[in-house]
Amino acid sequence: MADRTTRRRAVATVCLSGTLEDKLTAAAGAGFDGIEVFEPDLVASPWSPAELAARCADLGLSVDLYQPFRDLDSTDPATVRRNQRRARVKFDVMADLGVDTVLVCSAVAPDAVRDDDELTAQLAATADLAADRGLRIAYEALAWGTHVSTWDHSWRVVQAADHPALGLCLDSFHVLSRGGDPAGFAAVPGEKLFFLQLADAPQLAMDVLQWSRHHRLFPGQGAFDLPAFLGAVLAAGYGGPLSLEVFNDVFRQSDPARTAVDAMRSLLALEAALPVDPLVLPAAPExxxxxxxxxxxxxxxxxxxxxxxxxxxxxxxxxxxxxxxxxxxxxxxxxxxxxxxxxxxxxxxxxxxxxxxxxxxxxxxxxxxxxxxxxxxxxxxxxxxxxxxxxxxxxxxxxxxxxxxxxxxxxxxxxxxxxxxxxxxxxxxxxxxxxxxxxxxxxxxxxxxxxxxxxxxxxxxxxxxxxxxxxxxxxxxxxxxxxxxxxxxxxxxxxxxxxxxxxxxxxxxxxxxxxxxxxxxxxxxxxxxxxxxxxxxxxxxxxxxxxxxxxxxxxxxxxxxxxxxxxxxxxxxxxxxxxxxxxxxxxxxxxxxxxxxxxxxxxxxxxxx
Amino acid sequence: MADRTTRRRAVATVCLSGTLEDKLTAAAGAGFDGIEVFEPDLVASPWSPAELAARCADLGLSVDLYQPFRDLDSTDPATVRRNQRRARVKFDVMADLGVDTVLVCSAVAPDAVRDDDELTAQLAATADLAADRGLRIAYEALAWGTHVSTWDHSWRVVQAADHPALGLCLDSFHVLSRGGDPAGFAAVPGEKLFFLQLADAPQLAMDVLQWSRHHRLFPGQGAFDLPAFLGAVLAAGYGGPLSLEVFNDVFRQSDPARTAVDAMRSLLALEAALPVDPLVLPAAPExxxxxxxxxxxxxxxxxxxxxxxxxxxxxxxxxxxxxxxxxxxxxxxxxxxxxxxxxxxxxxxxxxxxxxxxxxxxxxxxxxxxxxxxxxxxxxxxxxxxxxxxxxxxxxxxxxxxxxxxxxxxxxxxxxxxxxxxxxxxxxxxxxxxxxxxxxxxxxxxxxxxxxxxxxxxxxxxxxxxxxxxxxxxxxxxxxxxxxxxxxxxxxxxxxxxxxxxxxxxxxxxxxxxxxxxxxxxxxxxxxxxxxxxxxxxxxxxxxxxxxxxxxxxxxxxxxxxxxxxxxxxxxxxxxxxxxxxxxxxxxxxxxxxxxxxxxxxxxxxxxx
CATH class of the missing domain: 3.10.180.10 (2,3-Dihydroxybiphenyl 1,2-Dioxygenase, domain 1)
Structure with missing residues (x-):
């Protein structure tokens, strides 16, 4: 095993094929420290959230993120009320799971809030609910969000809310697929970077949602400059886990034990390629x-x-x-x-x-x-x-x-x-x-x-x-x-x-x-x-x-x-x-x-x- | 077997999996009258063009089209000369094959001719060569052509050339994927409609070339209104074969005998759905x-x-x-x-x-x-x-x-x-x-x-x-x-x-x-x-x-x-x-x-x- 740094490595359950049981076994077997729980995996599982937490503990896995919470904001007051209720129910689940961070992605619904002030207010109100429970919200711009589709827009909203329980989730696919510039991360205080999701992808001329849902790859398998991206995130002071979130049609149906090893190998190679403080691996002889x-x-x-x-x-x-x-x-x-x-x-x-x-x-x-x-x-x-x-x-x-x-x-x-x-x-x-x-x-x-x-x-x-x-x-x-x-x-x-x-x-x-x-x-x-x-x-x-x-x-x-x-x-x-x-x-x-x-x-x- | 009209039915060899031998057997077995010979299929075949013609005759298949001839026009005089030579060589092949029509698709190369007069002149010069051999050119606008990408643009060029050996090929994918209106076909004299290629496709948000190359379907399997399209082509006086040209990743690797039957079924159903002079099939009882x-x-x-x-x-x-x-x-x-x-x-x-x-x-x-x-x-x-x-x-x-x-x-x-x-x-x-x-x-x-x-x-x-x-x-x-x-x-x-x-x-x-x-x-x-x-x-x-x-x-x-x-x-x-x-x-x-x-x-x- 390589000389491990203190950085923790995680994988989203959506990266792996099988039931939640299969996925946990695979992630632990490949040496991951933690997981992101993809909500549909939990929904289909017979384990209660507390039982899942116990199983993760048995396997030496932490639960680092609960995801995703979709379409939180709305221009319709009744929907806003229902969404706040939904958030409270999910916060109960998170408490039982022992996870403190939830991914809220920018809304894709037609009733998504266009006005930044109103959006900020709705996010802050939900962050209040989260803070009451000791939880926090990592807000992420989906590349195809109705109004918020770039990371810098998501940062403007988070900055405006100025709420301790509201921070950013940076996802390399969403940033790089839109041509976003990681150099801008330097302006974000490290403590506002709540979570990091890493994915690579080939350059494809297609609808960005389809590209994201079907063709993501692990770092090093695609065309994105992940070492530069990760370097910029770390330089900004991010201290959370390096977590993979890859939607890929092949990985979805492949042996999860193999895919998890492939995933871990991609992270090790990525860390070894970092411009600063790289992971030290034995060199590859000529x-x-x-x-x-x-x-x-x-x-x-x-x-x-x-x-x-x-x-x-x-x-x-x-x-x-x-x-x-x-x-x-x-x-x-x-x-x-x-x-x-x-x-x-x-x-x-x-x-x-x-x-x-x-x-x-x-x-x-x-x-x-x-x-x-x-x-x-x-x-x-x-x-x-x-x-x-x-x-x-x-x-x-x-x-x-x-x-x-x-x-x-x-x-x-x-x-x-x-x-x-x-x-x-x-x-x-x-x-x-x-x-x-x-x-x-x-x-x-x-x-x-x-x-x-x-x-x-x-x-x-x-x-x-x-x-x-x-x-x-x-x-x-x-x-x-x-x-x-x-x-x-x-x-x-x-x-x-x-x-x-x-x-x-x-x-x-x-x-x-x-x-x-x-x-x-x-x-x-x-x-x-x-x-x-x-x-x-x-x-x-x-x-x-x-x-x-x-x-x-x-x-x-x-x-x-x-x-x-x-x-x-x-x-x-x-x-x-x-x-x-x-x-x-x-x-x-x-x-x-x-x-x-x-x-x-x-x-x-x-x-x- | 259904009551067959006098319309002839053809299938492009590219629709079917296997070698040219496999494809001919499948096309004949499904009852097609003719084929389009997709050039790469011939190139990989041990049969000489004359031997292929003989094999088709044995199977009761006519050779209705040779396709495609790519990137004919060019702004570079040396390339123009080479392309005229290439055309002459392919005309020899066509003569041996016993096929009188070649598909020339609009150029996709960076050196494609932008000026319509120059393009018309180059097409007419090649049509002269074809006419000398008793052959003719069906010009088709590829949806992703560098300059000619719509059927009406291809028609303006053909009309301007006013050459008896130069006509149009209409391809339902290229027309409908660009939102082209078949109503315009009425303005084209029937004798200038040299060939018709039929393909359906699902509505997909992707690069049109990828959509065309991987996701075409047989008529009735996708989202296009093929009965209206075909009705418009026939109303304009088209008298050639109804020919299928479908690039589909699954069909490329499926049993060609089954695919050919699927293809023929799609044509029969399409003809039965024609607004005018439909093919008469036994009705489907409730x-x-x-x-x-x-x-x-x-x-x-x-x-x-x-x-x-x-x-x-x-x-x-x-x-x-x-x-x-x-x-x-x-x-x-x-x-x-x-x-x-x-x-x-x-x-x-x-x-x-x-x-x-x-x-x-x-x-x-x-x-x-x-x-x-x-x-x-x-x-x-x-x-x-x-x-x-x-x-x-x-x-x-x-x-x-x-x-x-x-x-x-x-x-x-x-x-x-x-x-x-x-x-x-x-x-x-x-x-x-x-x-x-x-x-x-x-x-x-x-x-x-x-x-x-x-x-x-x-x-x-x-x-x-x-x-x-x-x-x-x-x-x-x-x-x-x-x-x-x-x-x-x-x-x-x-x-x-x-x-x-x-x-x-x-x-x-x-x-x-x-x-x-x-x-x-x-x-x-x-x-x-x-x-x-x-x-x-x-x-x-x-x-x-x-x-x-x-x-x-x-x-x-x-x-x-x-x-x-x-x-x-x-x-x-x-x-x-x-x-x-x-x-x-x-x-x-x-x-x-x-x-x-x-x-x-x-x-x-x-x-x-």
Whole structure:
């Protein structure tokens, strides 16, 4: 666990899926200090408020906020009277819960008060009721409030009320989605900052209410500058908990235990990125390349994959001393075939990736500090120690230094050699993510491994939309390509290859490599002539290049910095394929534009197979 | 099959999931006359354009449009030259495909031409190239075009060009999403209307491009007035095919054979709704009530459900003459327990619903005309004939008239009676839809049964967002409540009740009924005290009513026309529960606001069970 500062960390129950019982267990399990109780969660719970308080105490959780109280103010006197009554009933609930702060958000009803003086008076009157009970009101501007929709407007009202039981709640989504400037927080006395809610979000061109209700993310998963925001709040003197309030359609239906860990990881990483008084985490050592990629195979798929590696110019250079694991090498490209693990569906798949770390032990320490599940050392005593953690999709991530005294020492050399086909190293590993794990994975690789998450792309693939992003070291020595179906597939019509994974190898001359692979009988994926016709129509390629692309079945892409030539094998042993790539100049993508062509071709190959 | 007019029907390949091969098979199977070839589908296909043309001919499909050609015009002369070259290459493809019309959409690039004269000149120059090949260009205003974004602007340009090979493509989404007025089509000569693309959409507050790319629907599934739109296009003299172009995230990943049938059904229903020269379909006879709901049960769940029906005051009044089917009755509420069918998961579930039809044979004829799968008559010769079709979720829908010579004659009376508990009839049947079938189901019940689809609601339920809508006869004698998870669940964290279905019975006095059920030991779902506390805080209910709600564990909702009191049983035998409802005054909903409370309580009951 990281060195914890004295700041307390909380999570709103609305962030997590399940019943209140499920949510509390998850929040406590992830190490949160407190929770915000989202009212509908309490309403649906069989626990009385006092019983909930007791359960939280048992779990070591404080109740930091009761929320939300909606549409408090009104221009209709009868409604005002009813709302004051409602507030008194909720204050009783809060007393039983043992929580002293309630979130009152700016009204969204048509009868919301426009006049600031009247609004101030109504808030102050309710604050009087709260103060009588020893409670206080944190007033928050919803970005879509009827009249109060900016934080500075909410502050003017709170300032005017000048009531000890009335303060501000700052919510990063509401402030930043409206382009609000955190620099203004400095003008607010710290003791008037009653509560802080943190959420990130992608930049989306949509109605702000829908954006907020469906697409919020944990800090670090979106586009907002949360370190600057939080820094400004803390600099203003805020001393309450750092609390997450994230409405997200995926998190609402994902395993809450996982989501809570993802949430806590986001807070730790955010605190570590603070401009002042950051949380101290073990640094992320430099990662200098892919060491190996490990595929699980069985008696059927093993020989298939091995034969293809042979045809791709790899040599079977080593045999593990104690396990049914083969090492295949070509240049610095290395693949392990492991017949000693079983995958869920028995199909060949990527089960592990190993990255070269400047300090494997420190890499593992950082991973552990960021709540990555540390895997039991399955390697024997006489074998090289490999620190491993589990990525969100279950892939094992090993930190290692490849060298004579490192993991290769576990392998007895076969002394086999191969002519090679020009493959020099692993360019990237492509991992199709489980539906619920995509955003979690981006944050995991960013915070735990220090990989930069690239901007995502979305392509209309034959079997549905696919979202993808690269995560890379700054120098691109390590690259992972993460992808996910926009809607979870499965169930009926899934004729394509489900969730394929792949390993892409680099070459300096993809034409020569393609020629060699074809001569060796590698099962290369056929690319339609229509594809090359369209390429030429779009890009007016040099005729010699176009002829090469056509002859060798290569795919092509350009970006502002360079170009990309690549080819694929067919899917092998269930759900793995290989790719060969050549990057020209500074091309930094993964040829995502060609994904639909690849998927359609894989579908045809599968239909034939 | 319906009486077909001479109008031809087409579907864009982009509407359907899969590879081009999958899409053609689906389109032909659903009876389409032609297709629009979406360029990326061709690009990913191994078929040459000529081979595709041959395949279409084999399937009886014409190729009606090649689309889209993007960003034709440019302020950059070099780009203009490249685009003319690109057009020539695509015209070659079109010639091989045997299609004479290409869709050119208004440019979205920053270098798009702003000056209408220059734009007209560039379009006319390309139209010259097209005319040389015997081809023509249908120009369409994209709603988000850089400069041309309305249909009337596109018409001014086409009119100015006055070129025989340049006409308009009208797309209902682009016109109606911008609030365009179809009345203006009357000013366009019919021969300048080269093509028509039809799509519906829900009203959404979002970026129009995202709205178009992800949320289009087939006609009748959204909020647009397509009959008026199509009527205006036809009145202007359009004589080409009625072609669907729908970009929808769900359809992109659903079984294309089903989607194509859904698409064709939408066109048939649209044509039947035309103000002039409508397609003649068999009328939908009046439906006057629920006849029965049939549950599949097995040796374990059957006795459980039977015992609960007994405690709910039902009597086992009949035993089927030849099948292991029991009839249970109370008032006009009837449930069949069928131990002779197997469900996929072996759990109790709703397998059929029967509605009273003024003319069952005509109901079945209409269903067949609208491509509803007609089910084989599984009833024996001596038994009453029941016409049945399959709904999108697989539920069998029977059309019947309950009477002494009808289906009840299949049952030998047991002469059992029961005191009853005040249940008078079936209020509604609740069917959780498979993820891919929600919009299809709305159109199915609307067009096939003549049920009005109500506006949908969305609730944040404990295990994810749930969308629901009622579909009802105008007089509410038949009500179905359809619901679906916003994101497909399954695969990991699914502790709730998966896709439960339910039957809701009406009572005129829910308090008396609740008292009777409790006395009989019915397994009623416990409602948290917090729920009633919150109800009182929100609604300030009459104390006597509130006391009744608390005492009997009733849930409550209000709408502008009335109120709703209801209670649930626990989930029985896997995935079925019962509901008892009392509607006060004109309440027209289903208590969706209480769904999260119900789901959390079912989750707890399941965790205990």
């Amino acid at each position: 990662l200098t390349g892919h060491a190996f990629t490990e595929l699980a195979v069985d008696g059927v798929s093993g020989p298939v994959v091995a034969e293809v590696l042979d045809r791709l110019g790899f040599a079977h250079t080593g045999q593990h001393r104690s396990k049914p694991v083969q090492l295949w090498e070509q240049g610095a490209a290395r693949v392990l075939l492991n017949a000693g693990v079983r995958t869920a569906d028995g199909e060949a798949s990527v089960v592990a990736l190993a990255v070269e770390s400047a300090d494997p032990t420190a890499s593992a320490a950082r991973a552990e500090a960021l709540l990555a599940p540390v895997l039991p050392r399955s390697r024997g005593n006489a074998e090289a120690e490999l620190s491993a953690v589990a990525a969100p999709d279950g892939t094992q991530v090993f930190f290692t230094r490849t060298g004579p005294d490192g993991w290769p020492a576990d392998f007895l050399p076969t002394h086999a050699t191969a002519p090679g086909a020009g493959l020099t190293r692993t360019d990237h590993v492509g991992l199709t993510q489980p539906f619920d794990a995509y955003d979690e994975a981006g944050l995991f690789y960013d915070s735990v491994l220090g990989l930069d998450p690239g901007s995502g792309t979305e392509v209309a693939a034959p079997f549905g939309l696919v979202r993808s992003r690269g995560v890379t070291t700054p120098d691109r020595a390590v690259r992972l390509a993460l992808s996910v179906s926009l809607l979870r597939r499965g169930g009926g019509w899934t004729p394509g290859v489900p969730d394929p994974q792949h390993v892409a190898f680099a070459t300096d001359d993809v034409v020569a490599t393609a020629r060699a692979l074809r001569a060796a009988g590698a099962p290369l994926l056929a690319v339609p002539a229509n594809y090359h016709d369209d390429l030429d129509a779009r890009l007016e390629l040099d005729p010699a290049l176009l002829a090469d692309l056509r002859e060798h079945g290569l795919l092509y892409d350009v970006d502002p910095d360079g170009a990309f030539l690549h080819l694929y094998t067919e899917v092998l042993g269930g759900r793995v394929f290989f790719e060969v790539v050549q990057r020209l100049a500074g091309y930094d993508g993964y040829g995502a534009v060609n994904t639909p062509v690849r998927m359609a071709a894989h579908r045809r190959a599968r239909a034939r197979g | 439906l006057t009530g629920h006849a029965f709901t049939e549950l599949a049960v097995d040796g374990v769940s059957g006795p459980v459900v039977a015992e609960v029906l007994d405690r709910l005051g039902f009597a086992h009044t009949g035993q089927h003459r030849s099948k292991p089917v029991q009839l249970w009755e109370q008032g006009a509420a009837r449930v069949l327990l069928n131990a002779g069918v197997r469900t996929a998961d072996g759990e109790a579930s709703v397998v059929a619903l029967a509605v009273e039809s003024a003319d069952p044979t005509a109901s079945a004829a209409r269903a067949e005309a609208l491509l509803a799968p007609v089910l084989p008559r599984s009833r024996g010769n001596a038994e009453a004939e029941l016409s049945a079709v399959a709904a999108p979720d697989g539920t069998q829908v029977f059309f019947t008239r309950t009477g002494p010579d009808g289906w009840p004659a299949d049952f030998l009376p047991t002469h059992a009676t029961a005191p009853g508990a005040g249940l008078t009839r079936t209020d509604h049947v609740g069917l959780t839809q498979p993820f891919d079938a929600y919009d299809e189901a709305g159109l199915f019940y609307d067009s096939v049964l003549g049920l009005d689809p109500g506006s949908g609601t969305e609730v944040a339920a404990p295990f994810g967002l749930v969308r629901s809508r009622g579909v009802t006869t105008p007089d509410r004698a038949v009500r179905l409540a359809l619901s679906v998870s916003l994101l497909r669940r399954g695969g990991g964290w699914t502790p709730g009740v998966p896709d439960p279905q339910h039957v809701a019975f009406a009572t005129d006095d829910v308090v008396a009924t609740a008292r009777a059920l409790r006395a009989a030991g019915a397994p009623l779902l416990a409602v948290p005290a917090n729920y009633h506390d919150d109800l009182d805080a929100r609604l300030e209910l009459d104390p006597a009513l509130l006391a009744d709600l608390r005492e009997h564990g009733l849930l409550y909702d209000v709408d502008p026309d009335g109120a709703f009191l209801h209670l649930y049983t626990e989930v029985l035998g896997g995935r079925v529960f019962f509901e008892v409802v009392q509607r006060l005054a004109g309440y027209d909903g289903y208590g969706a606001v209480n769904t999260p409370v119900r789901m959390a309580a079912h989750r707890r009951a399941r965790a205990r069970g």
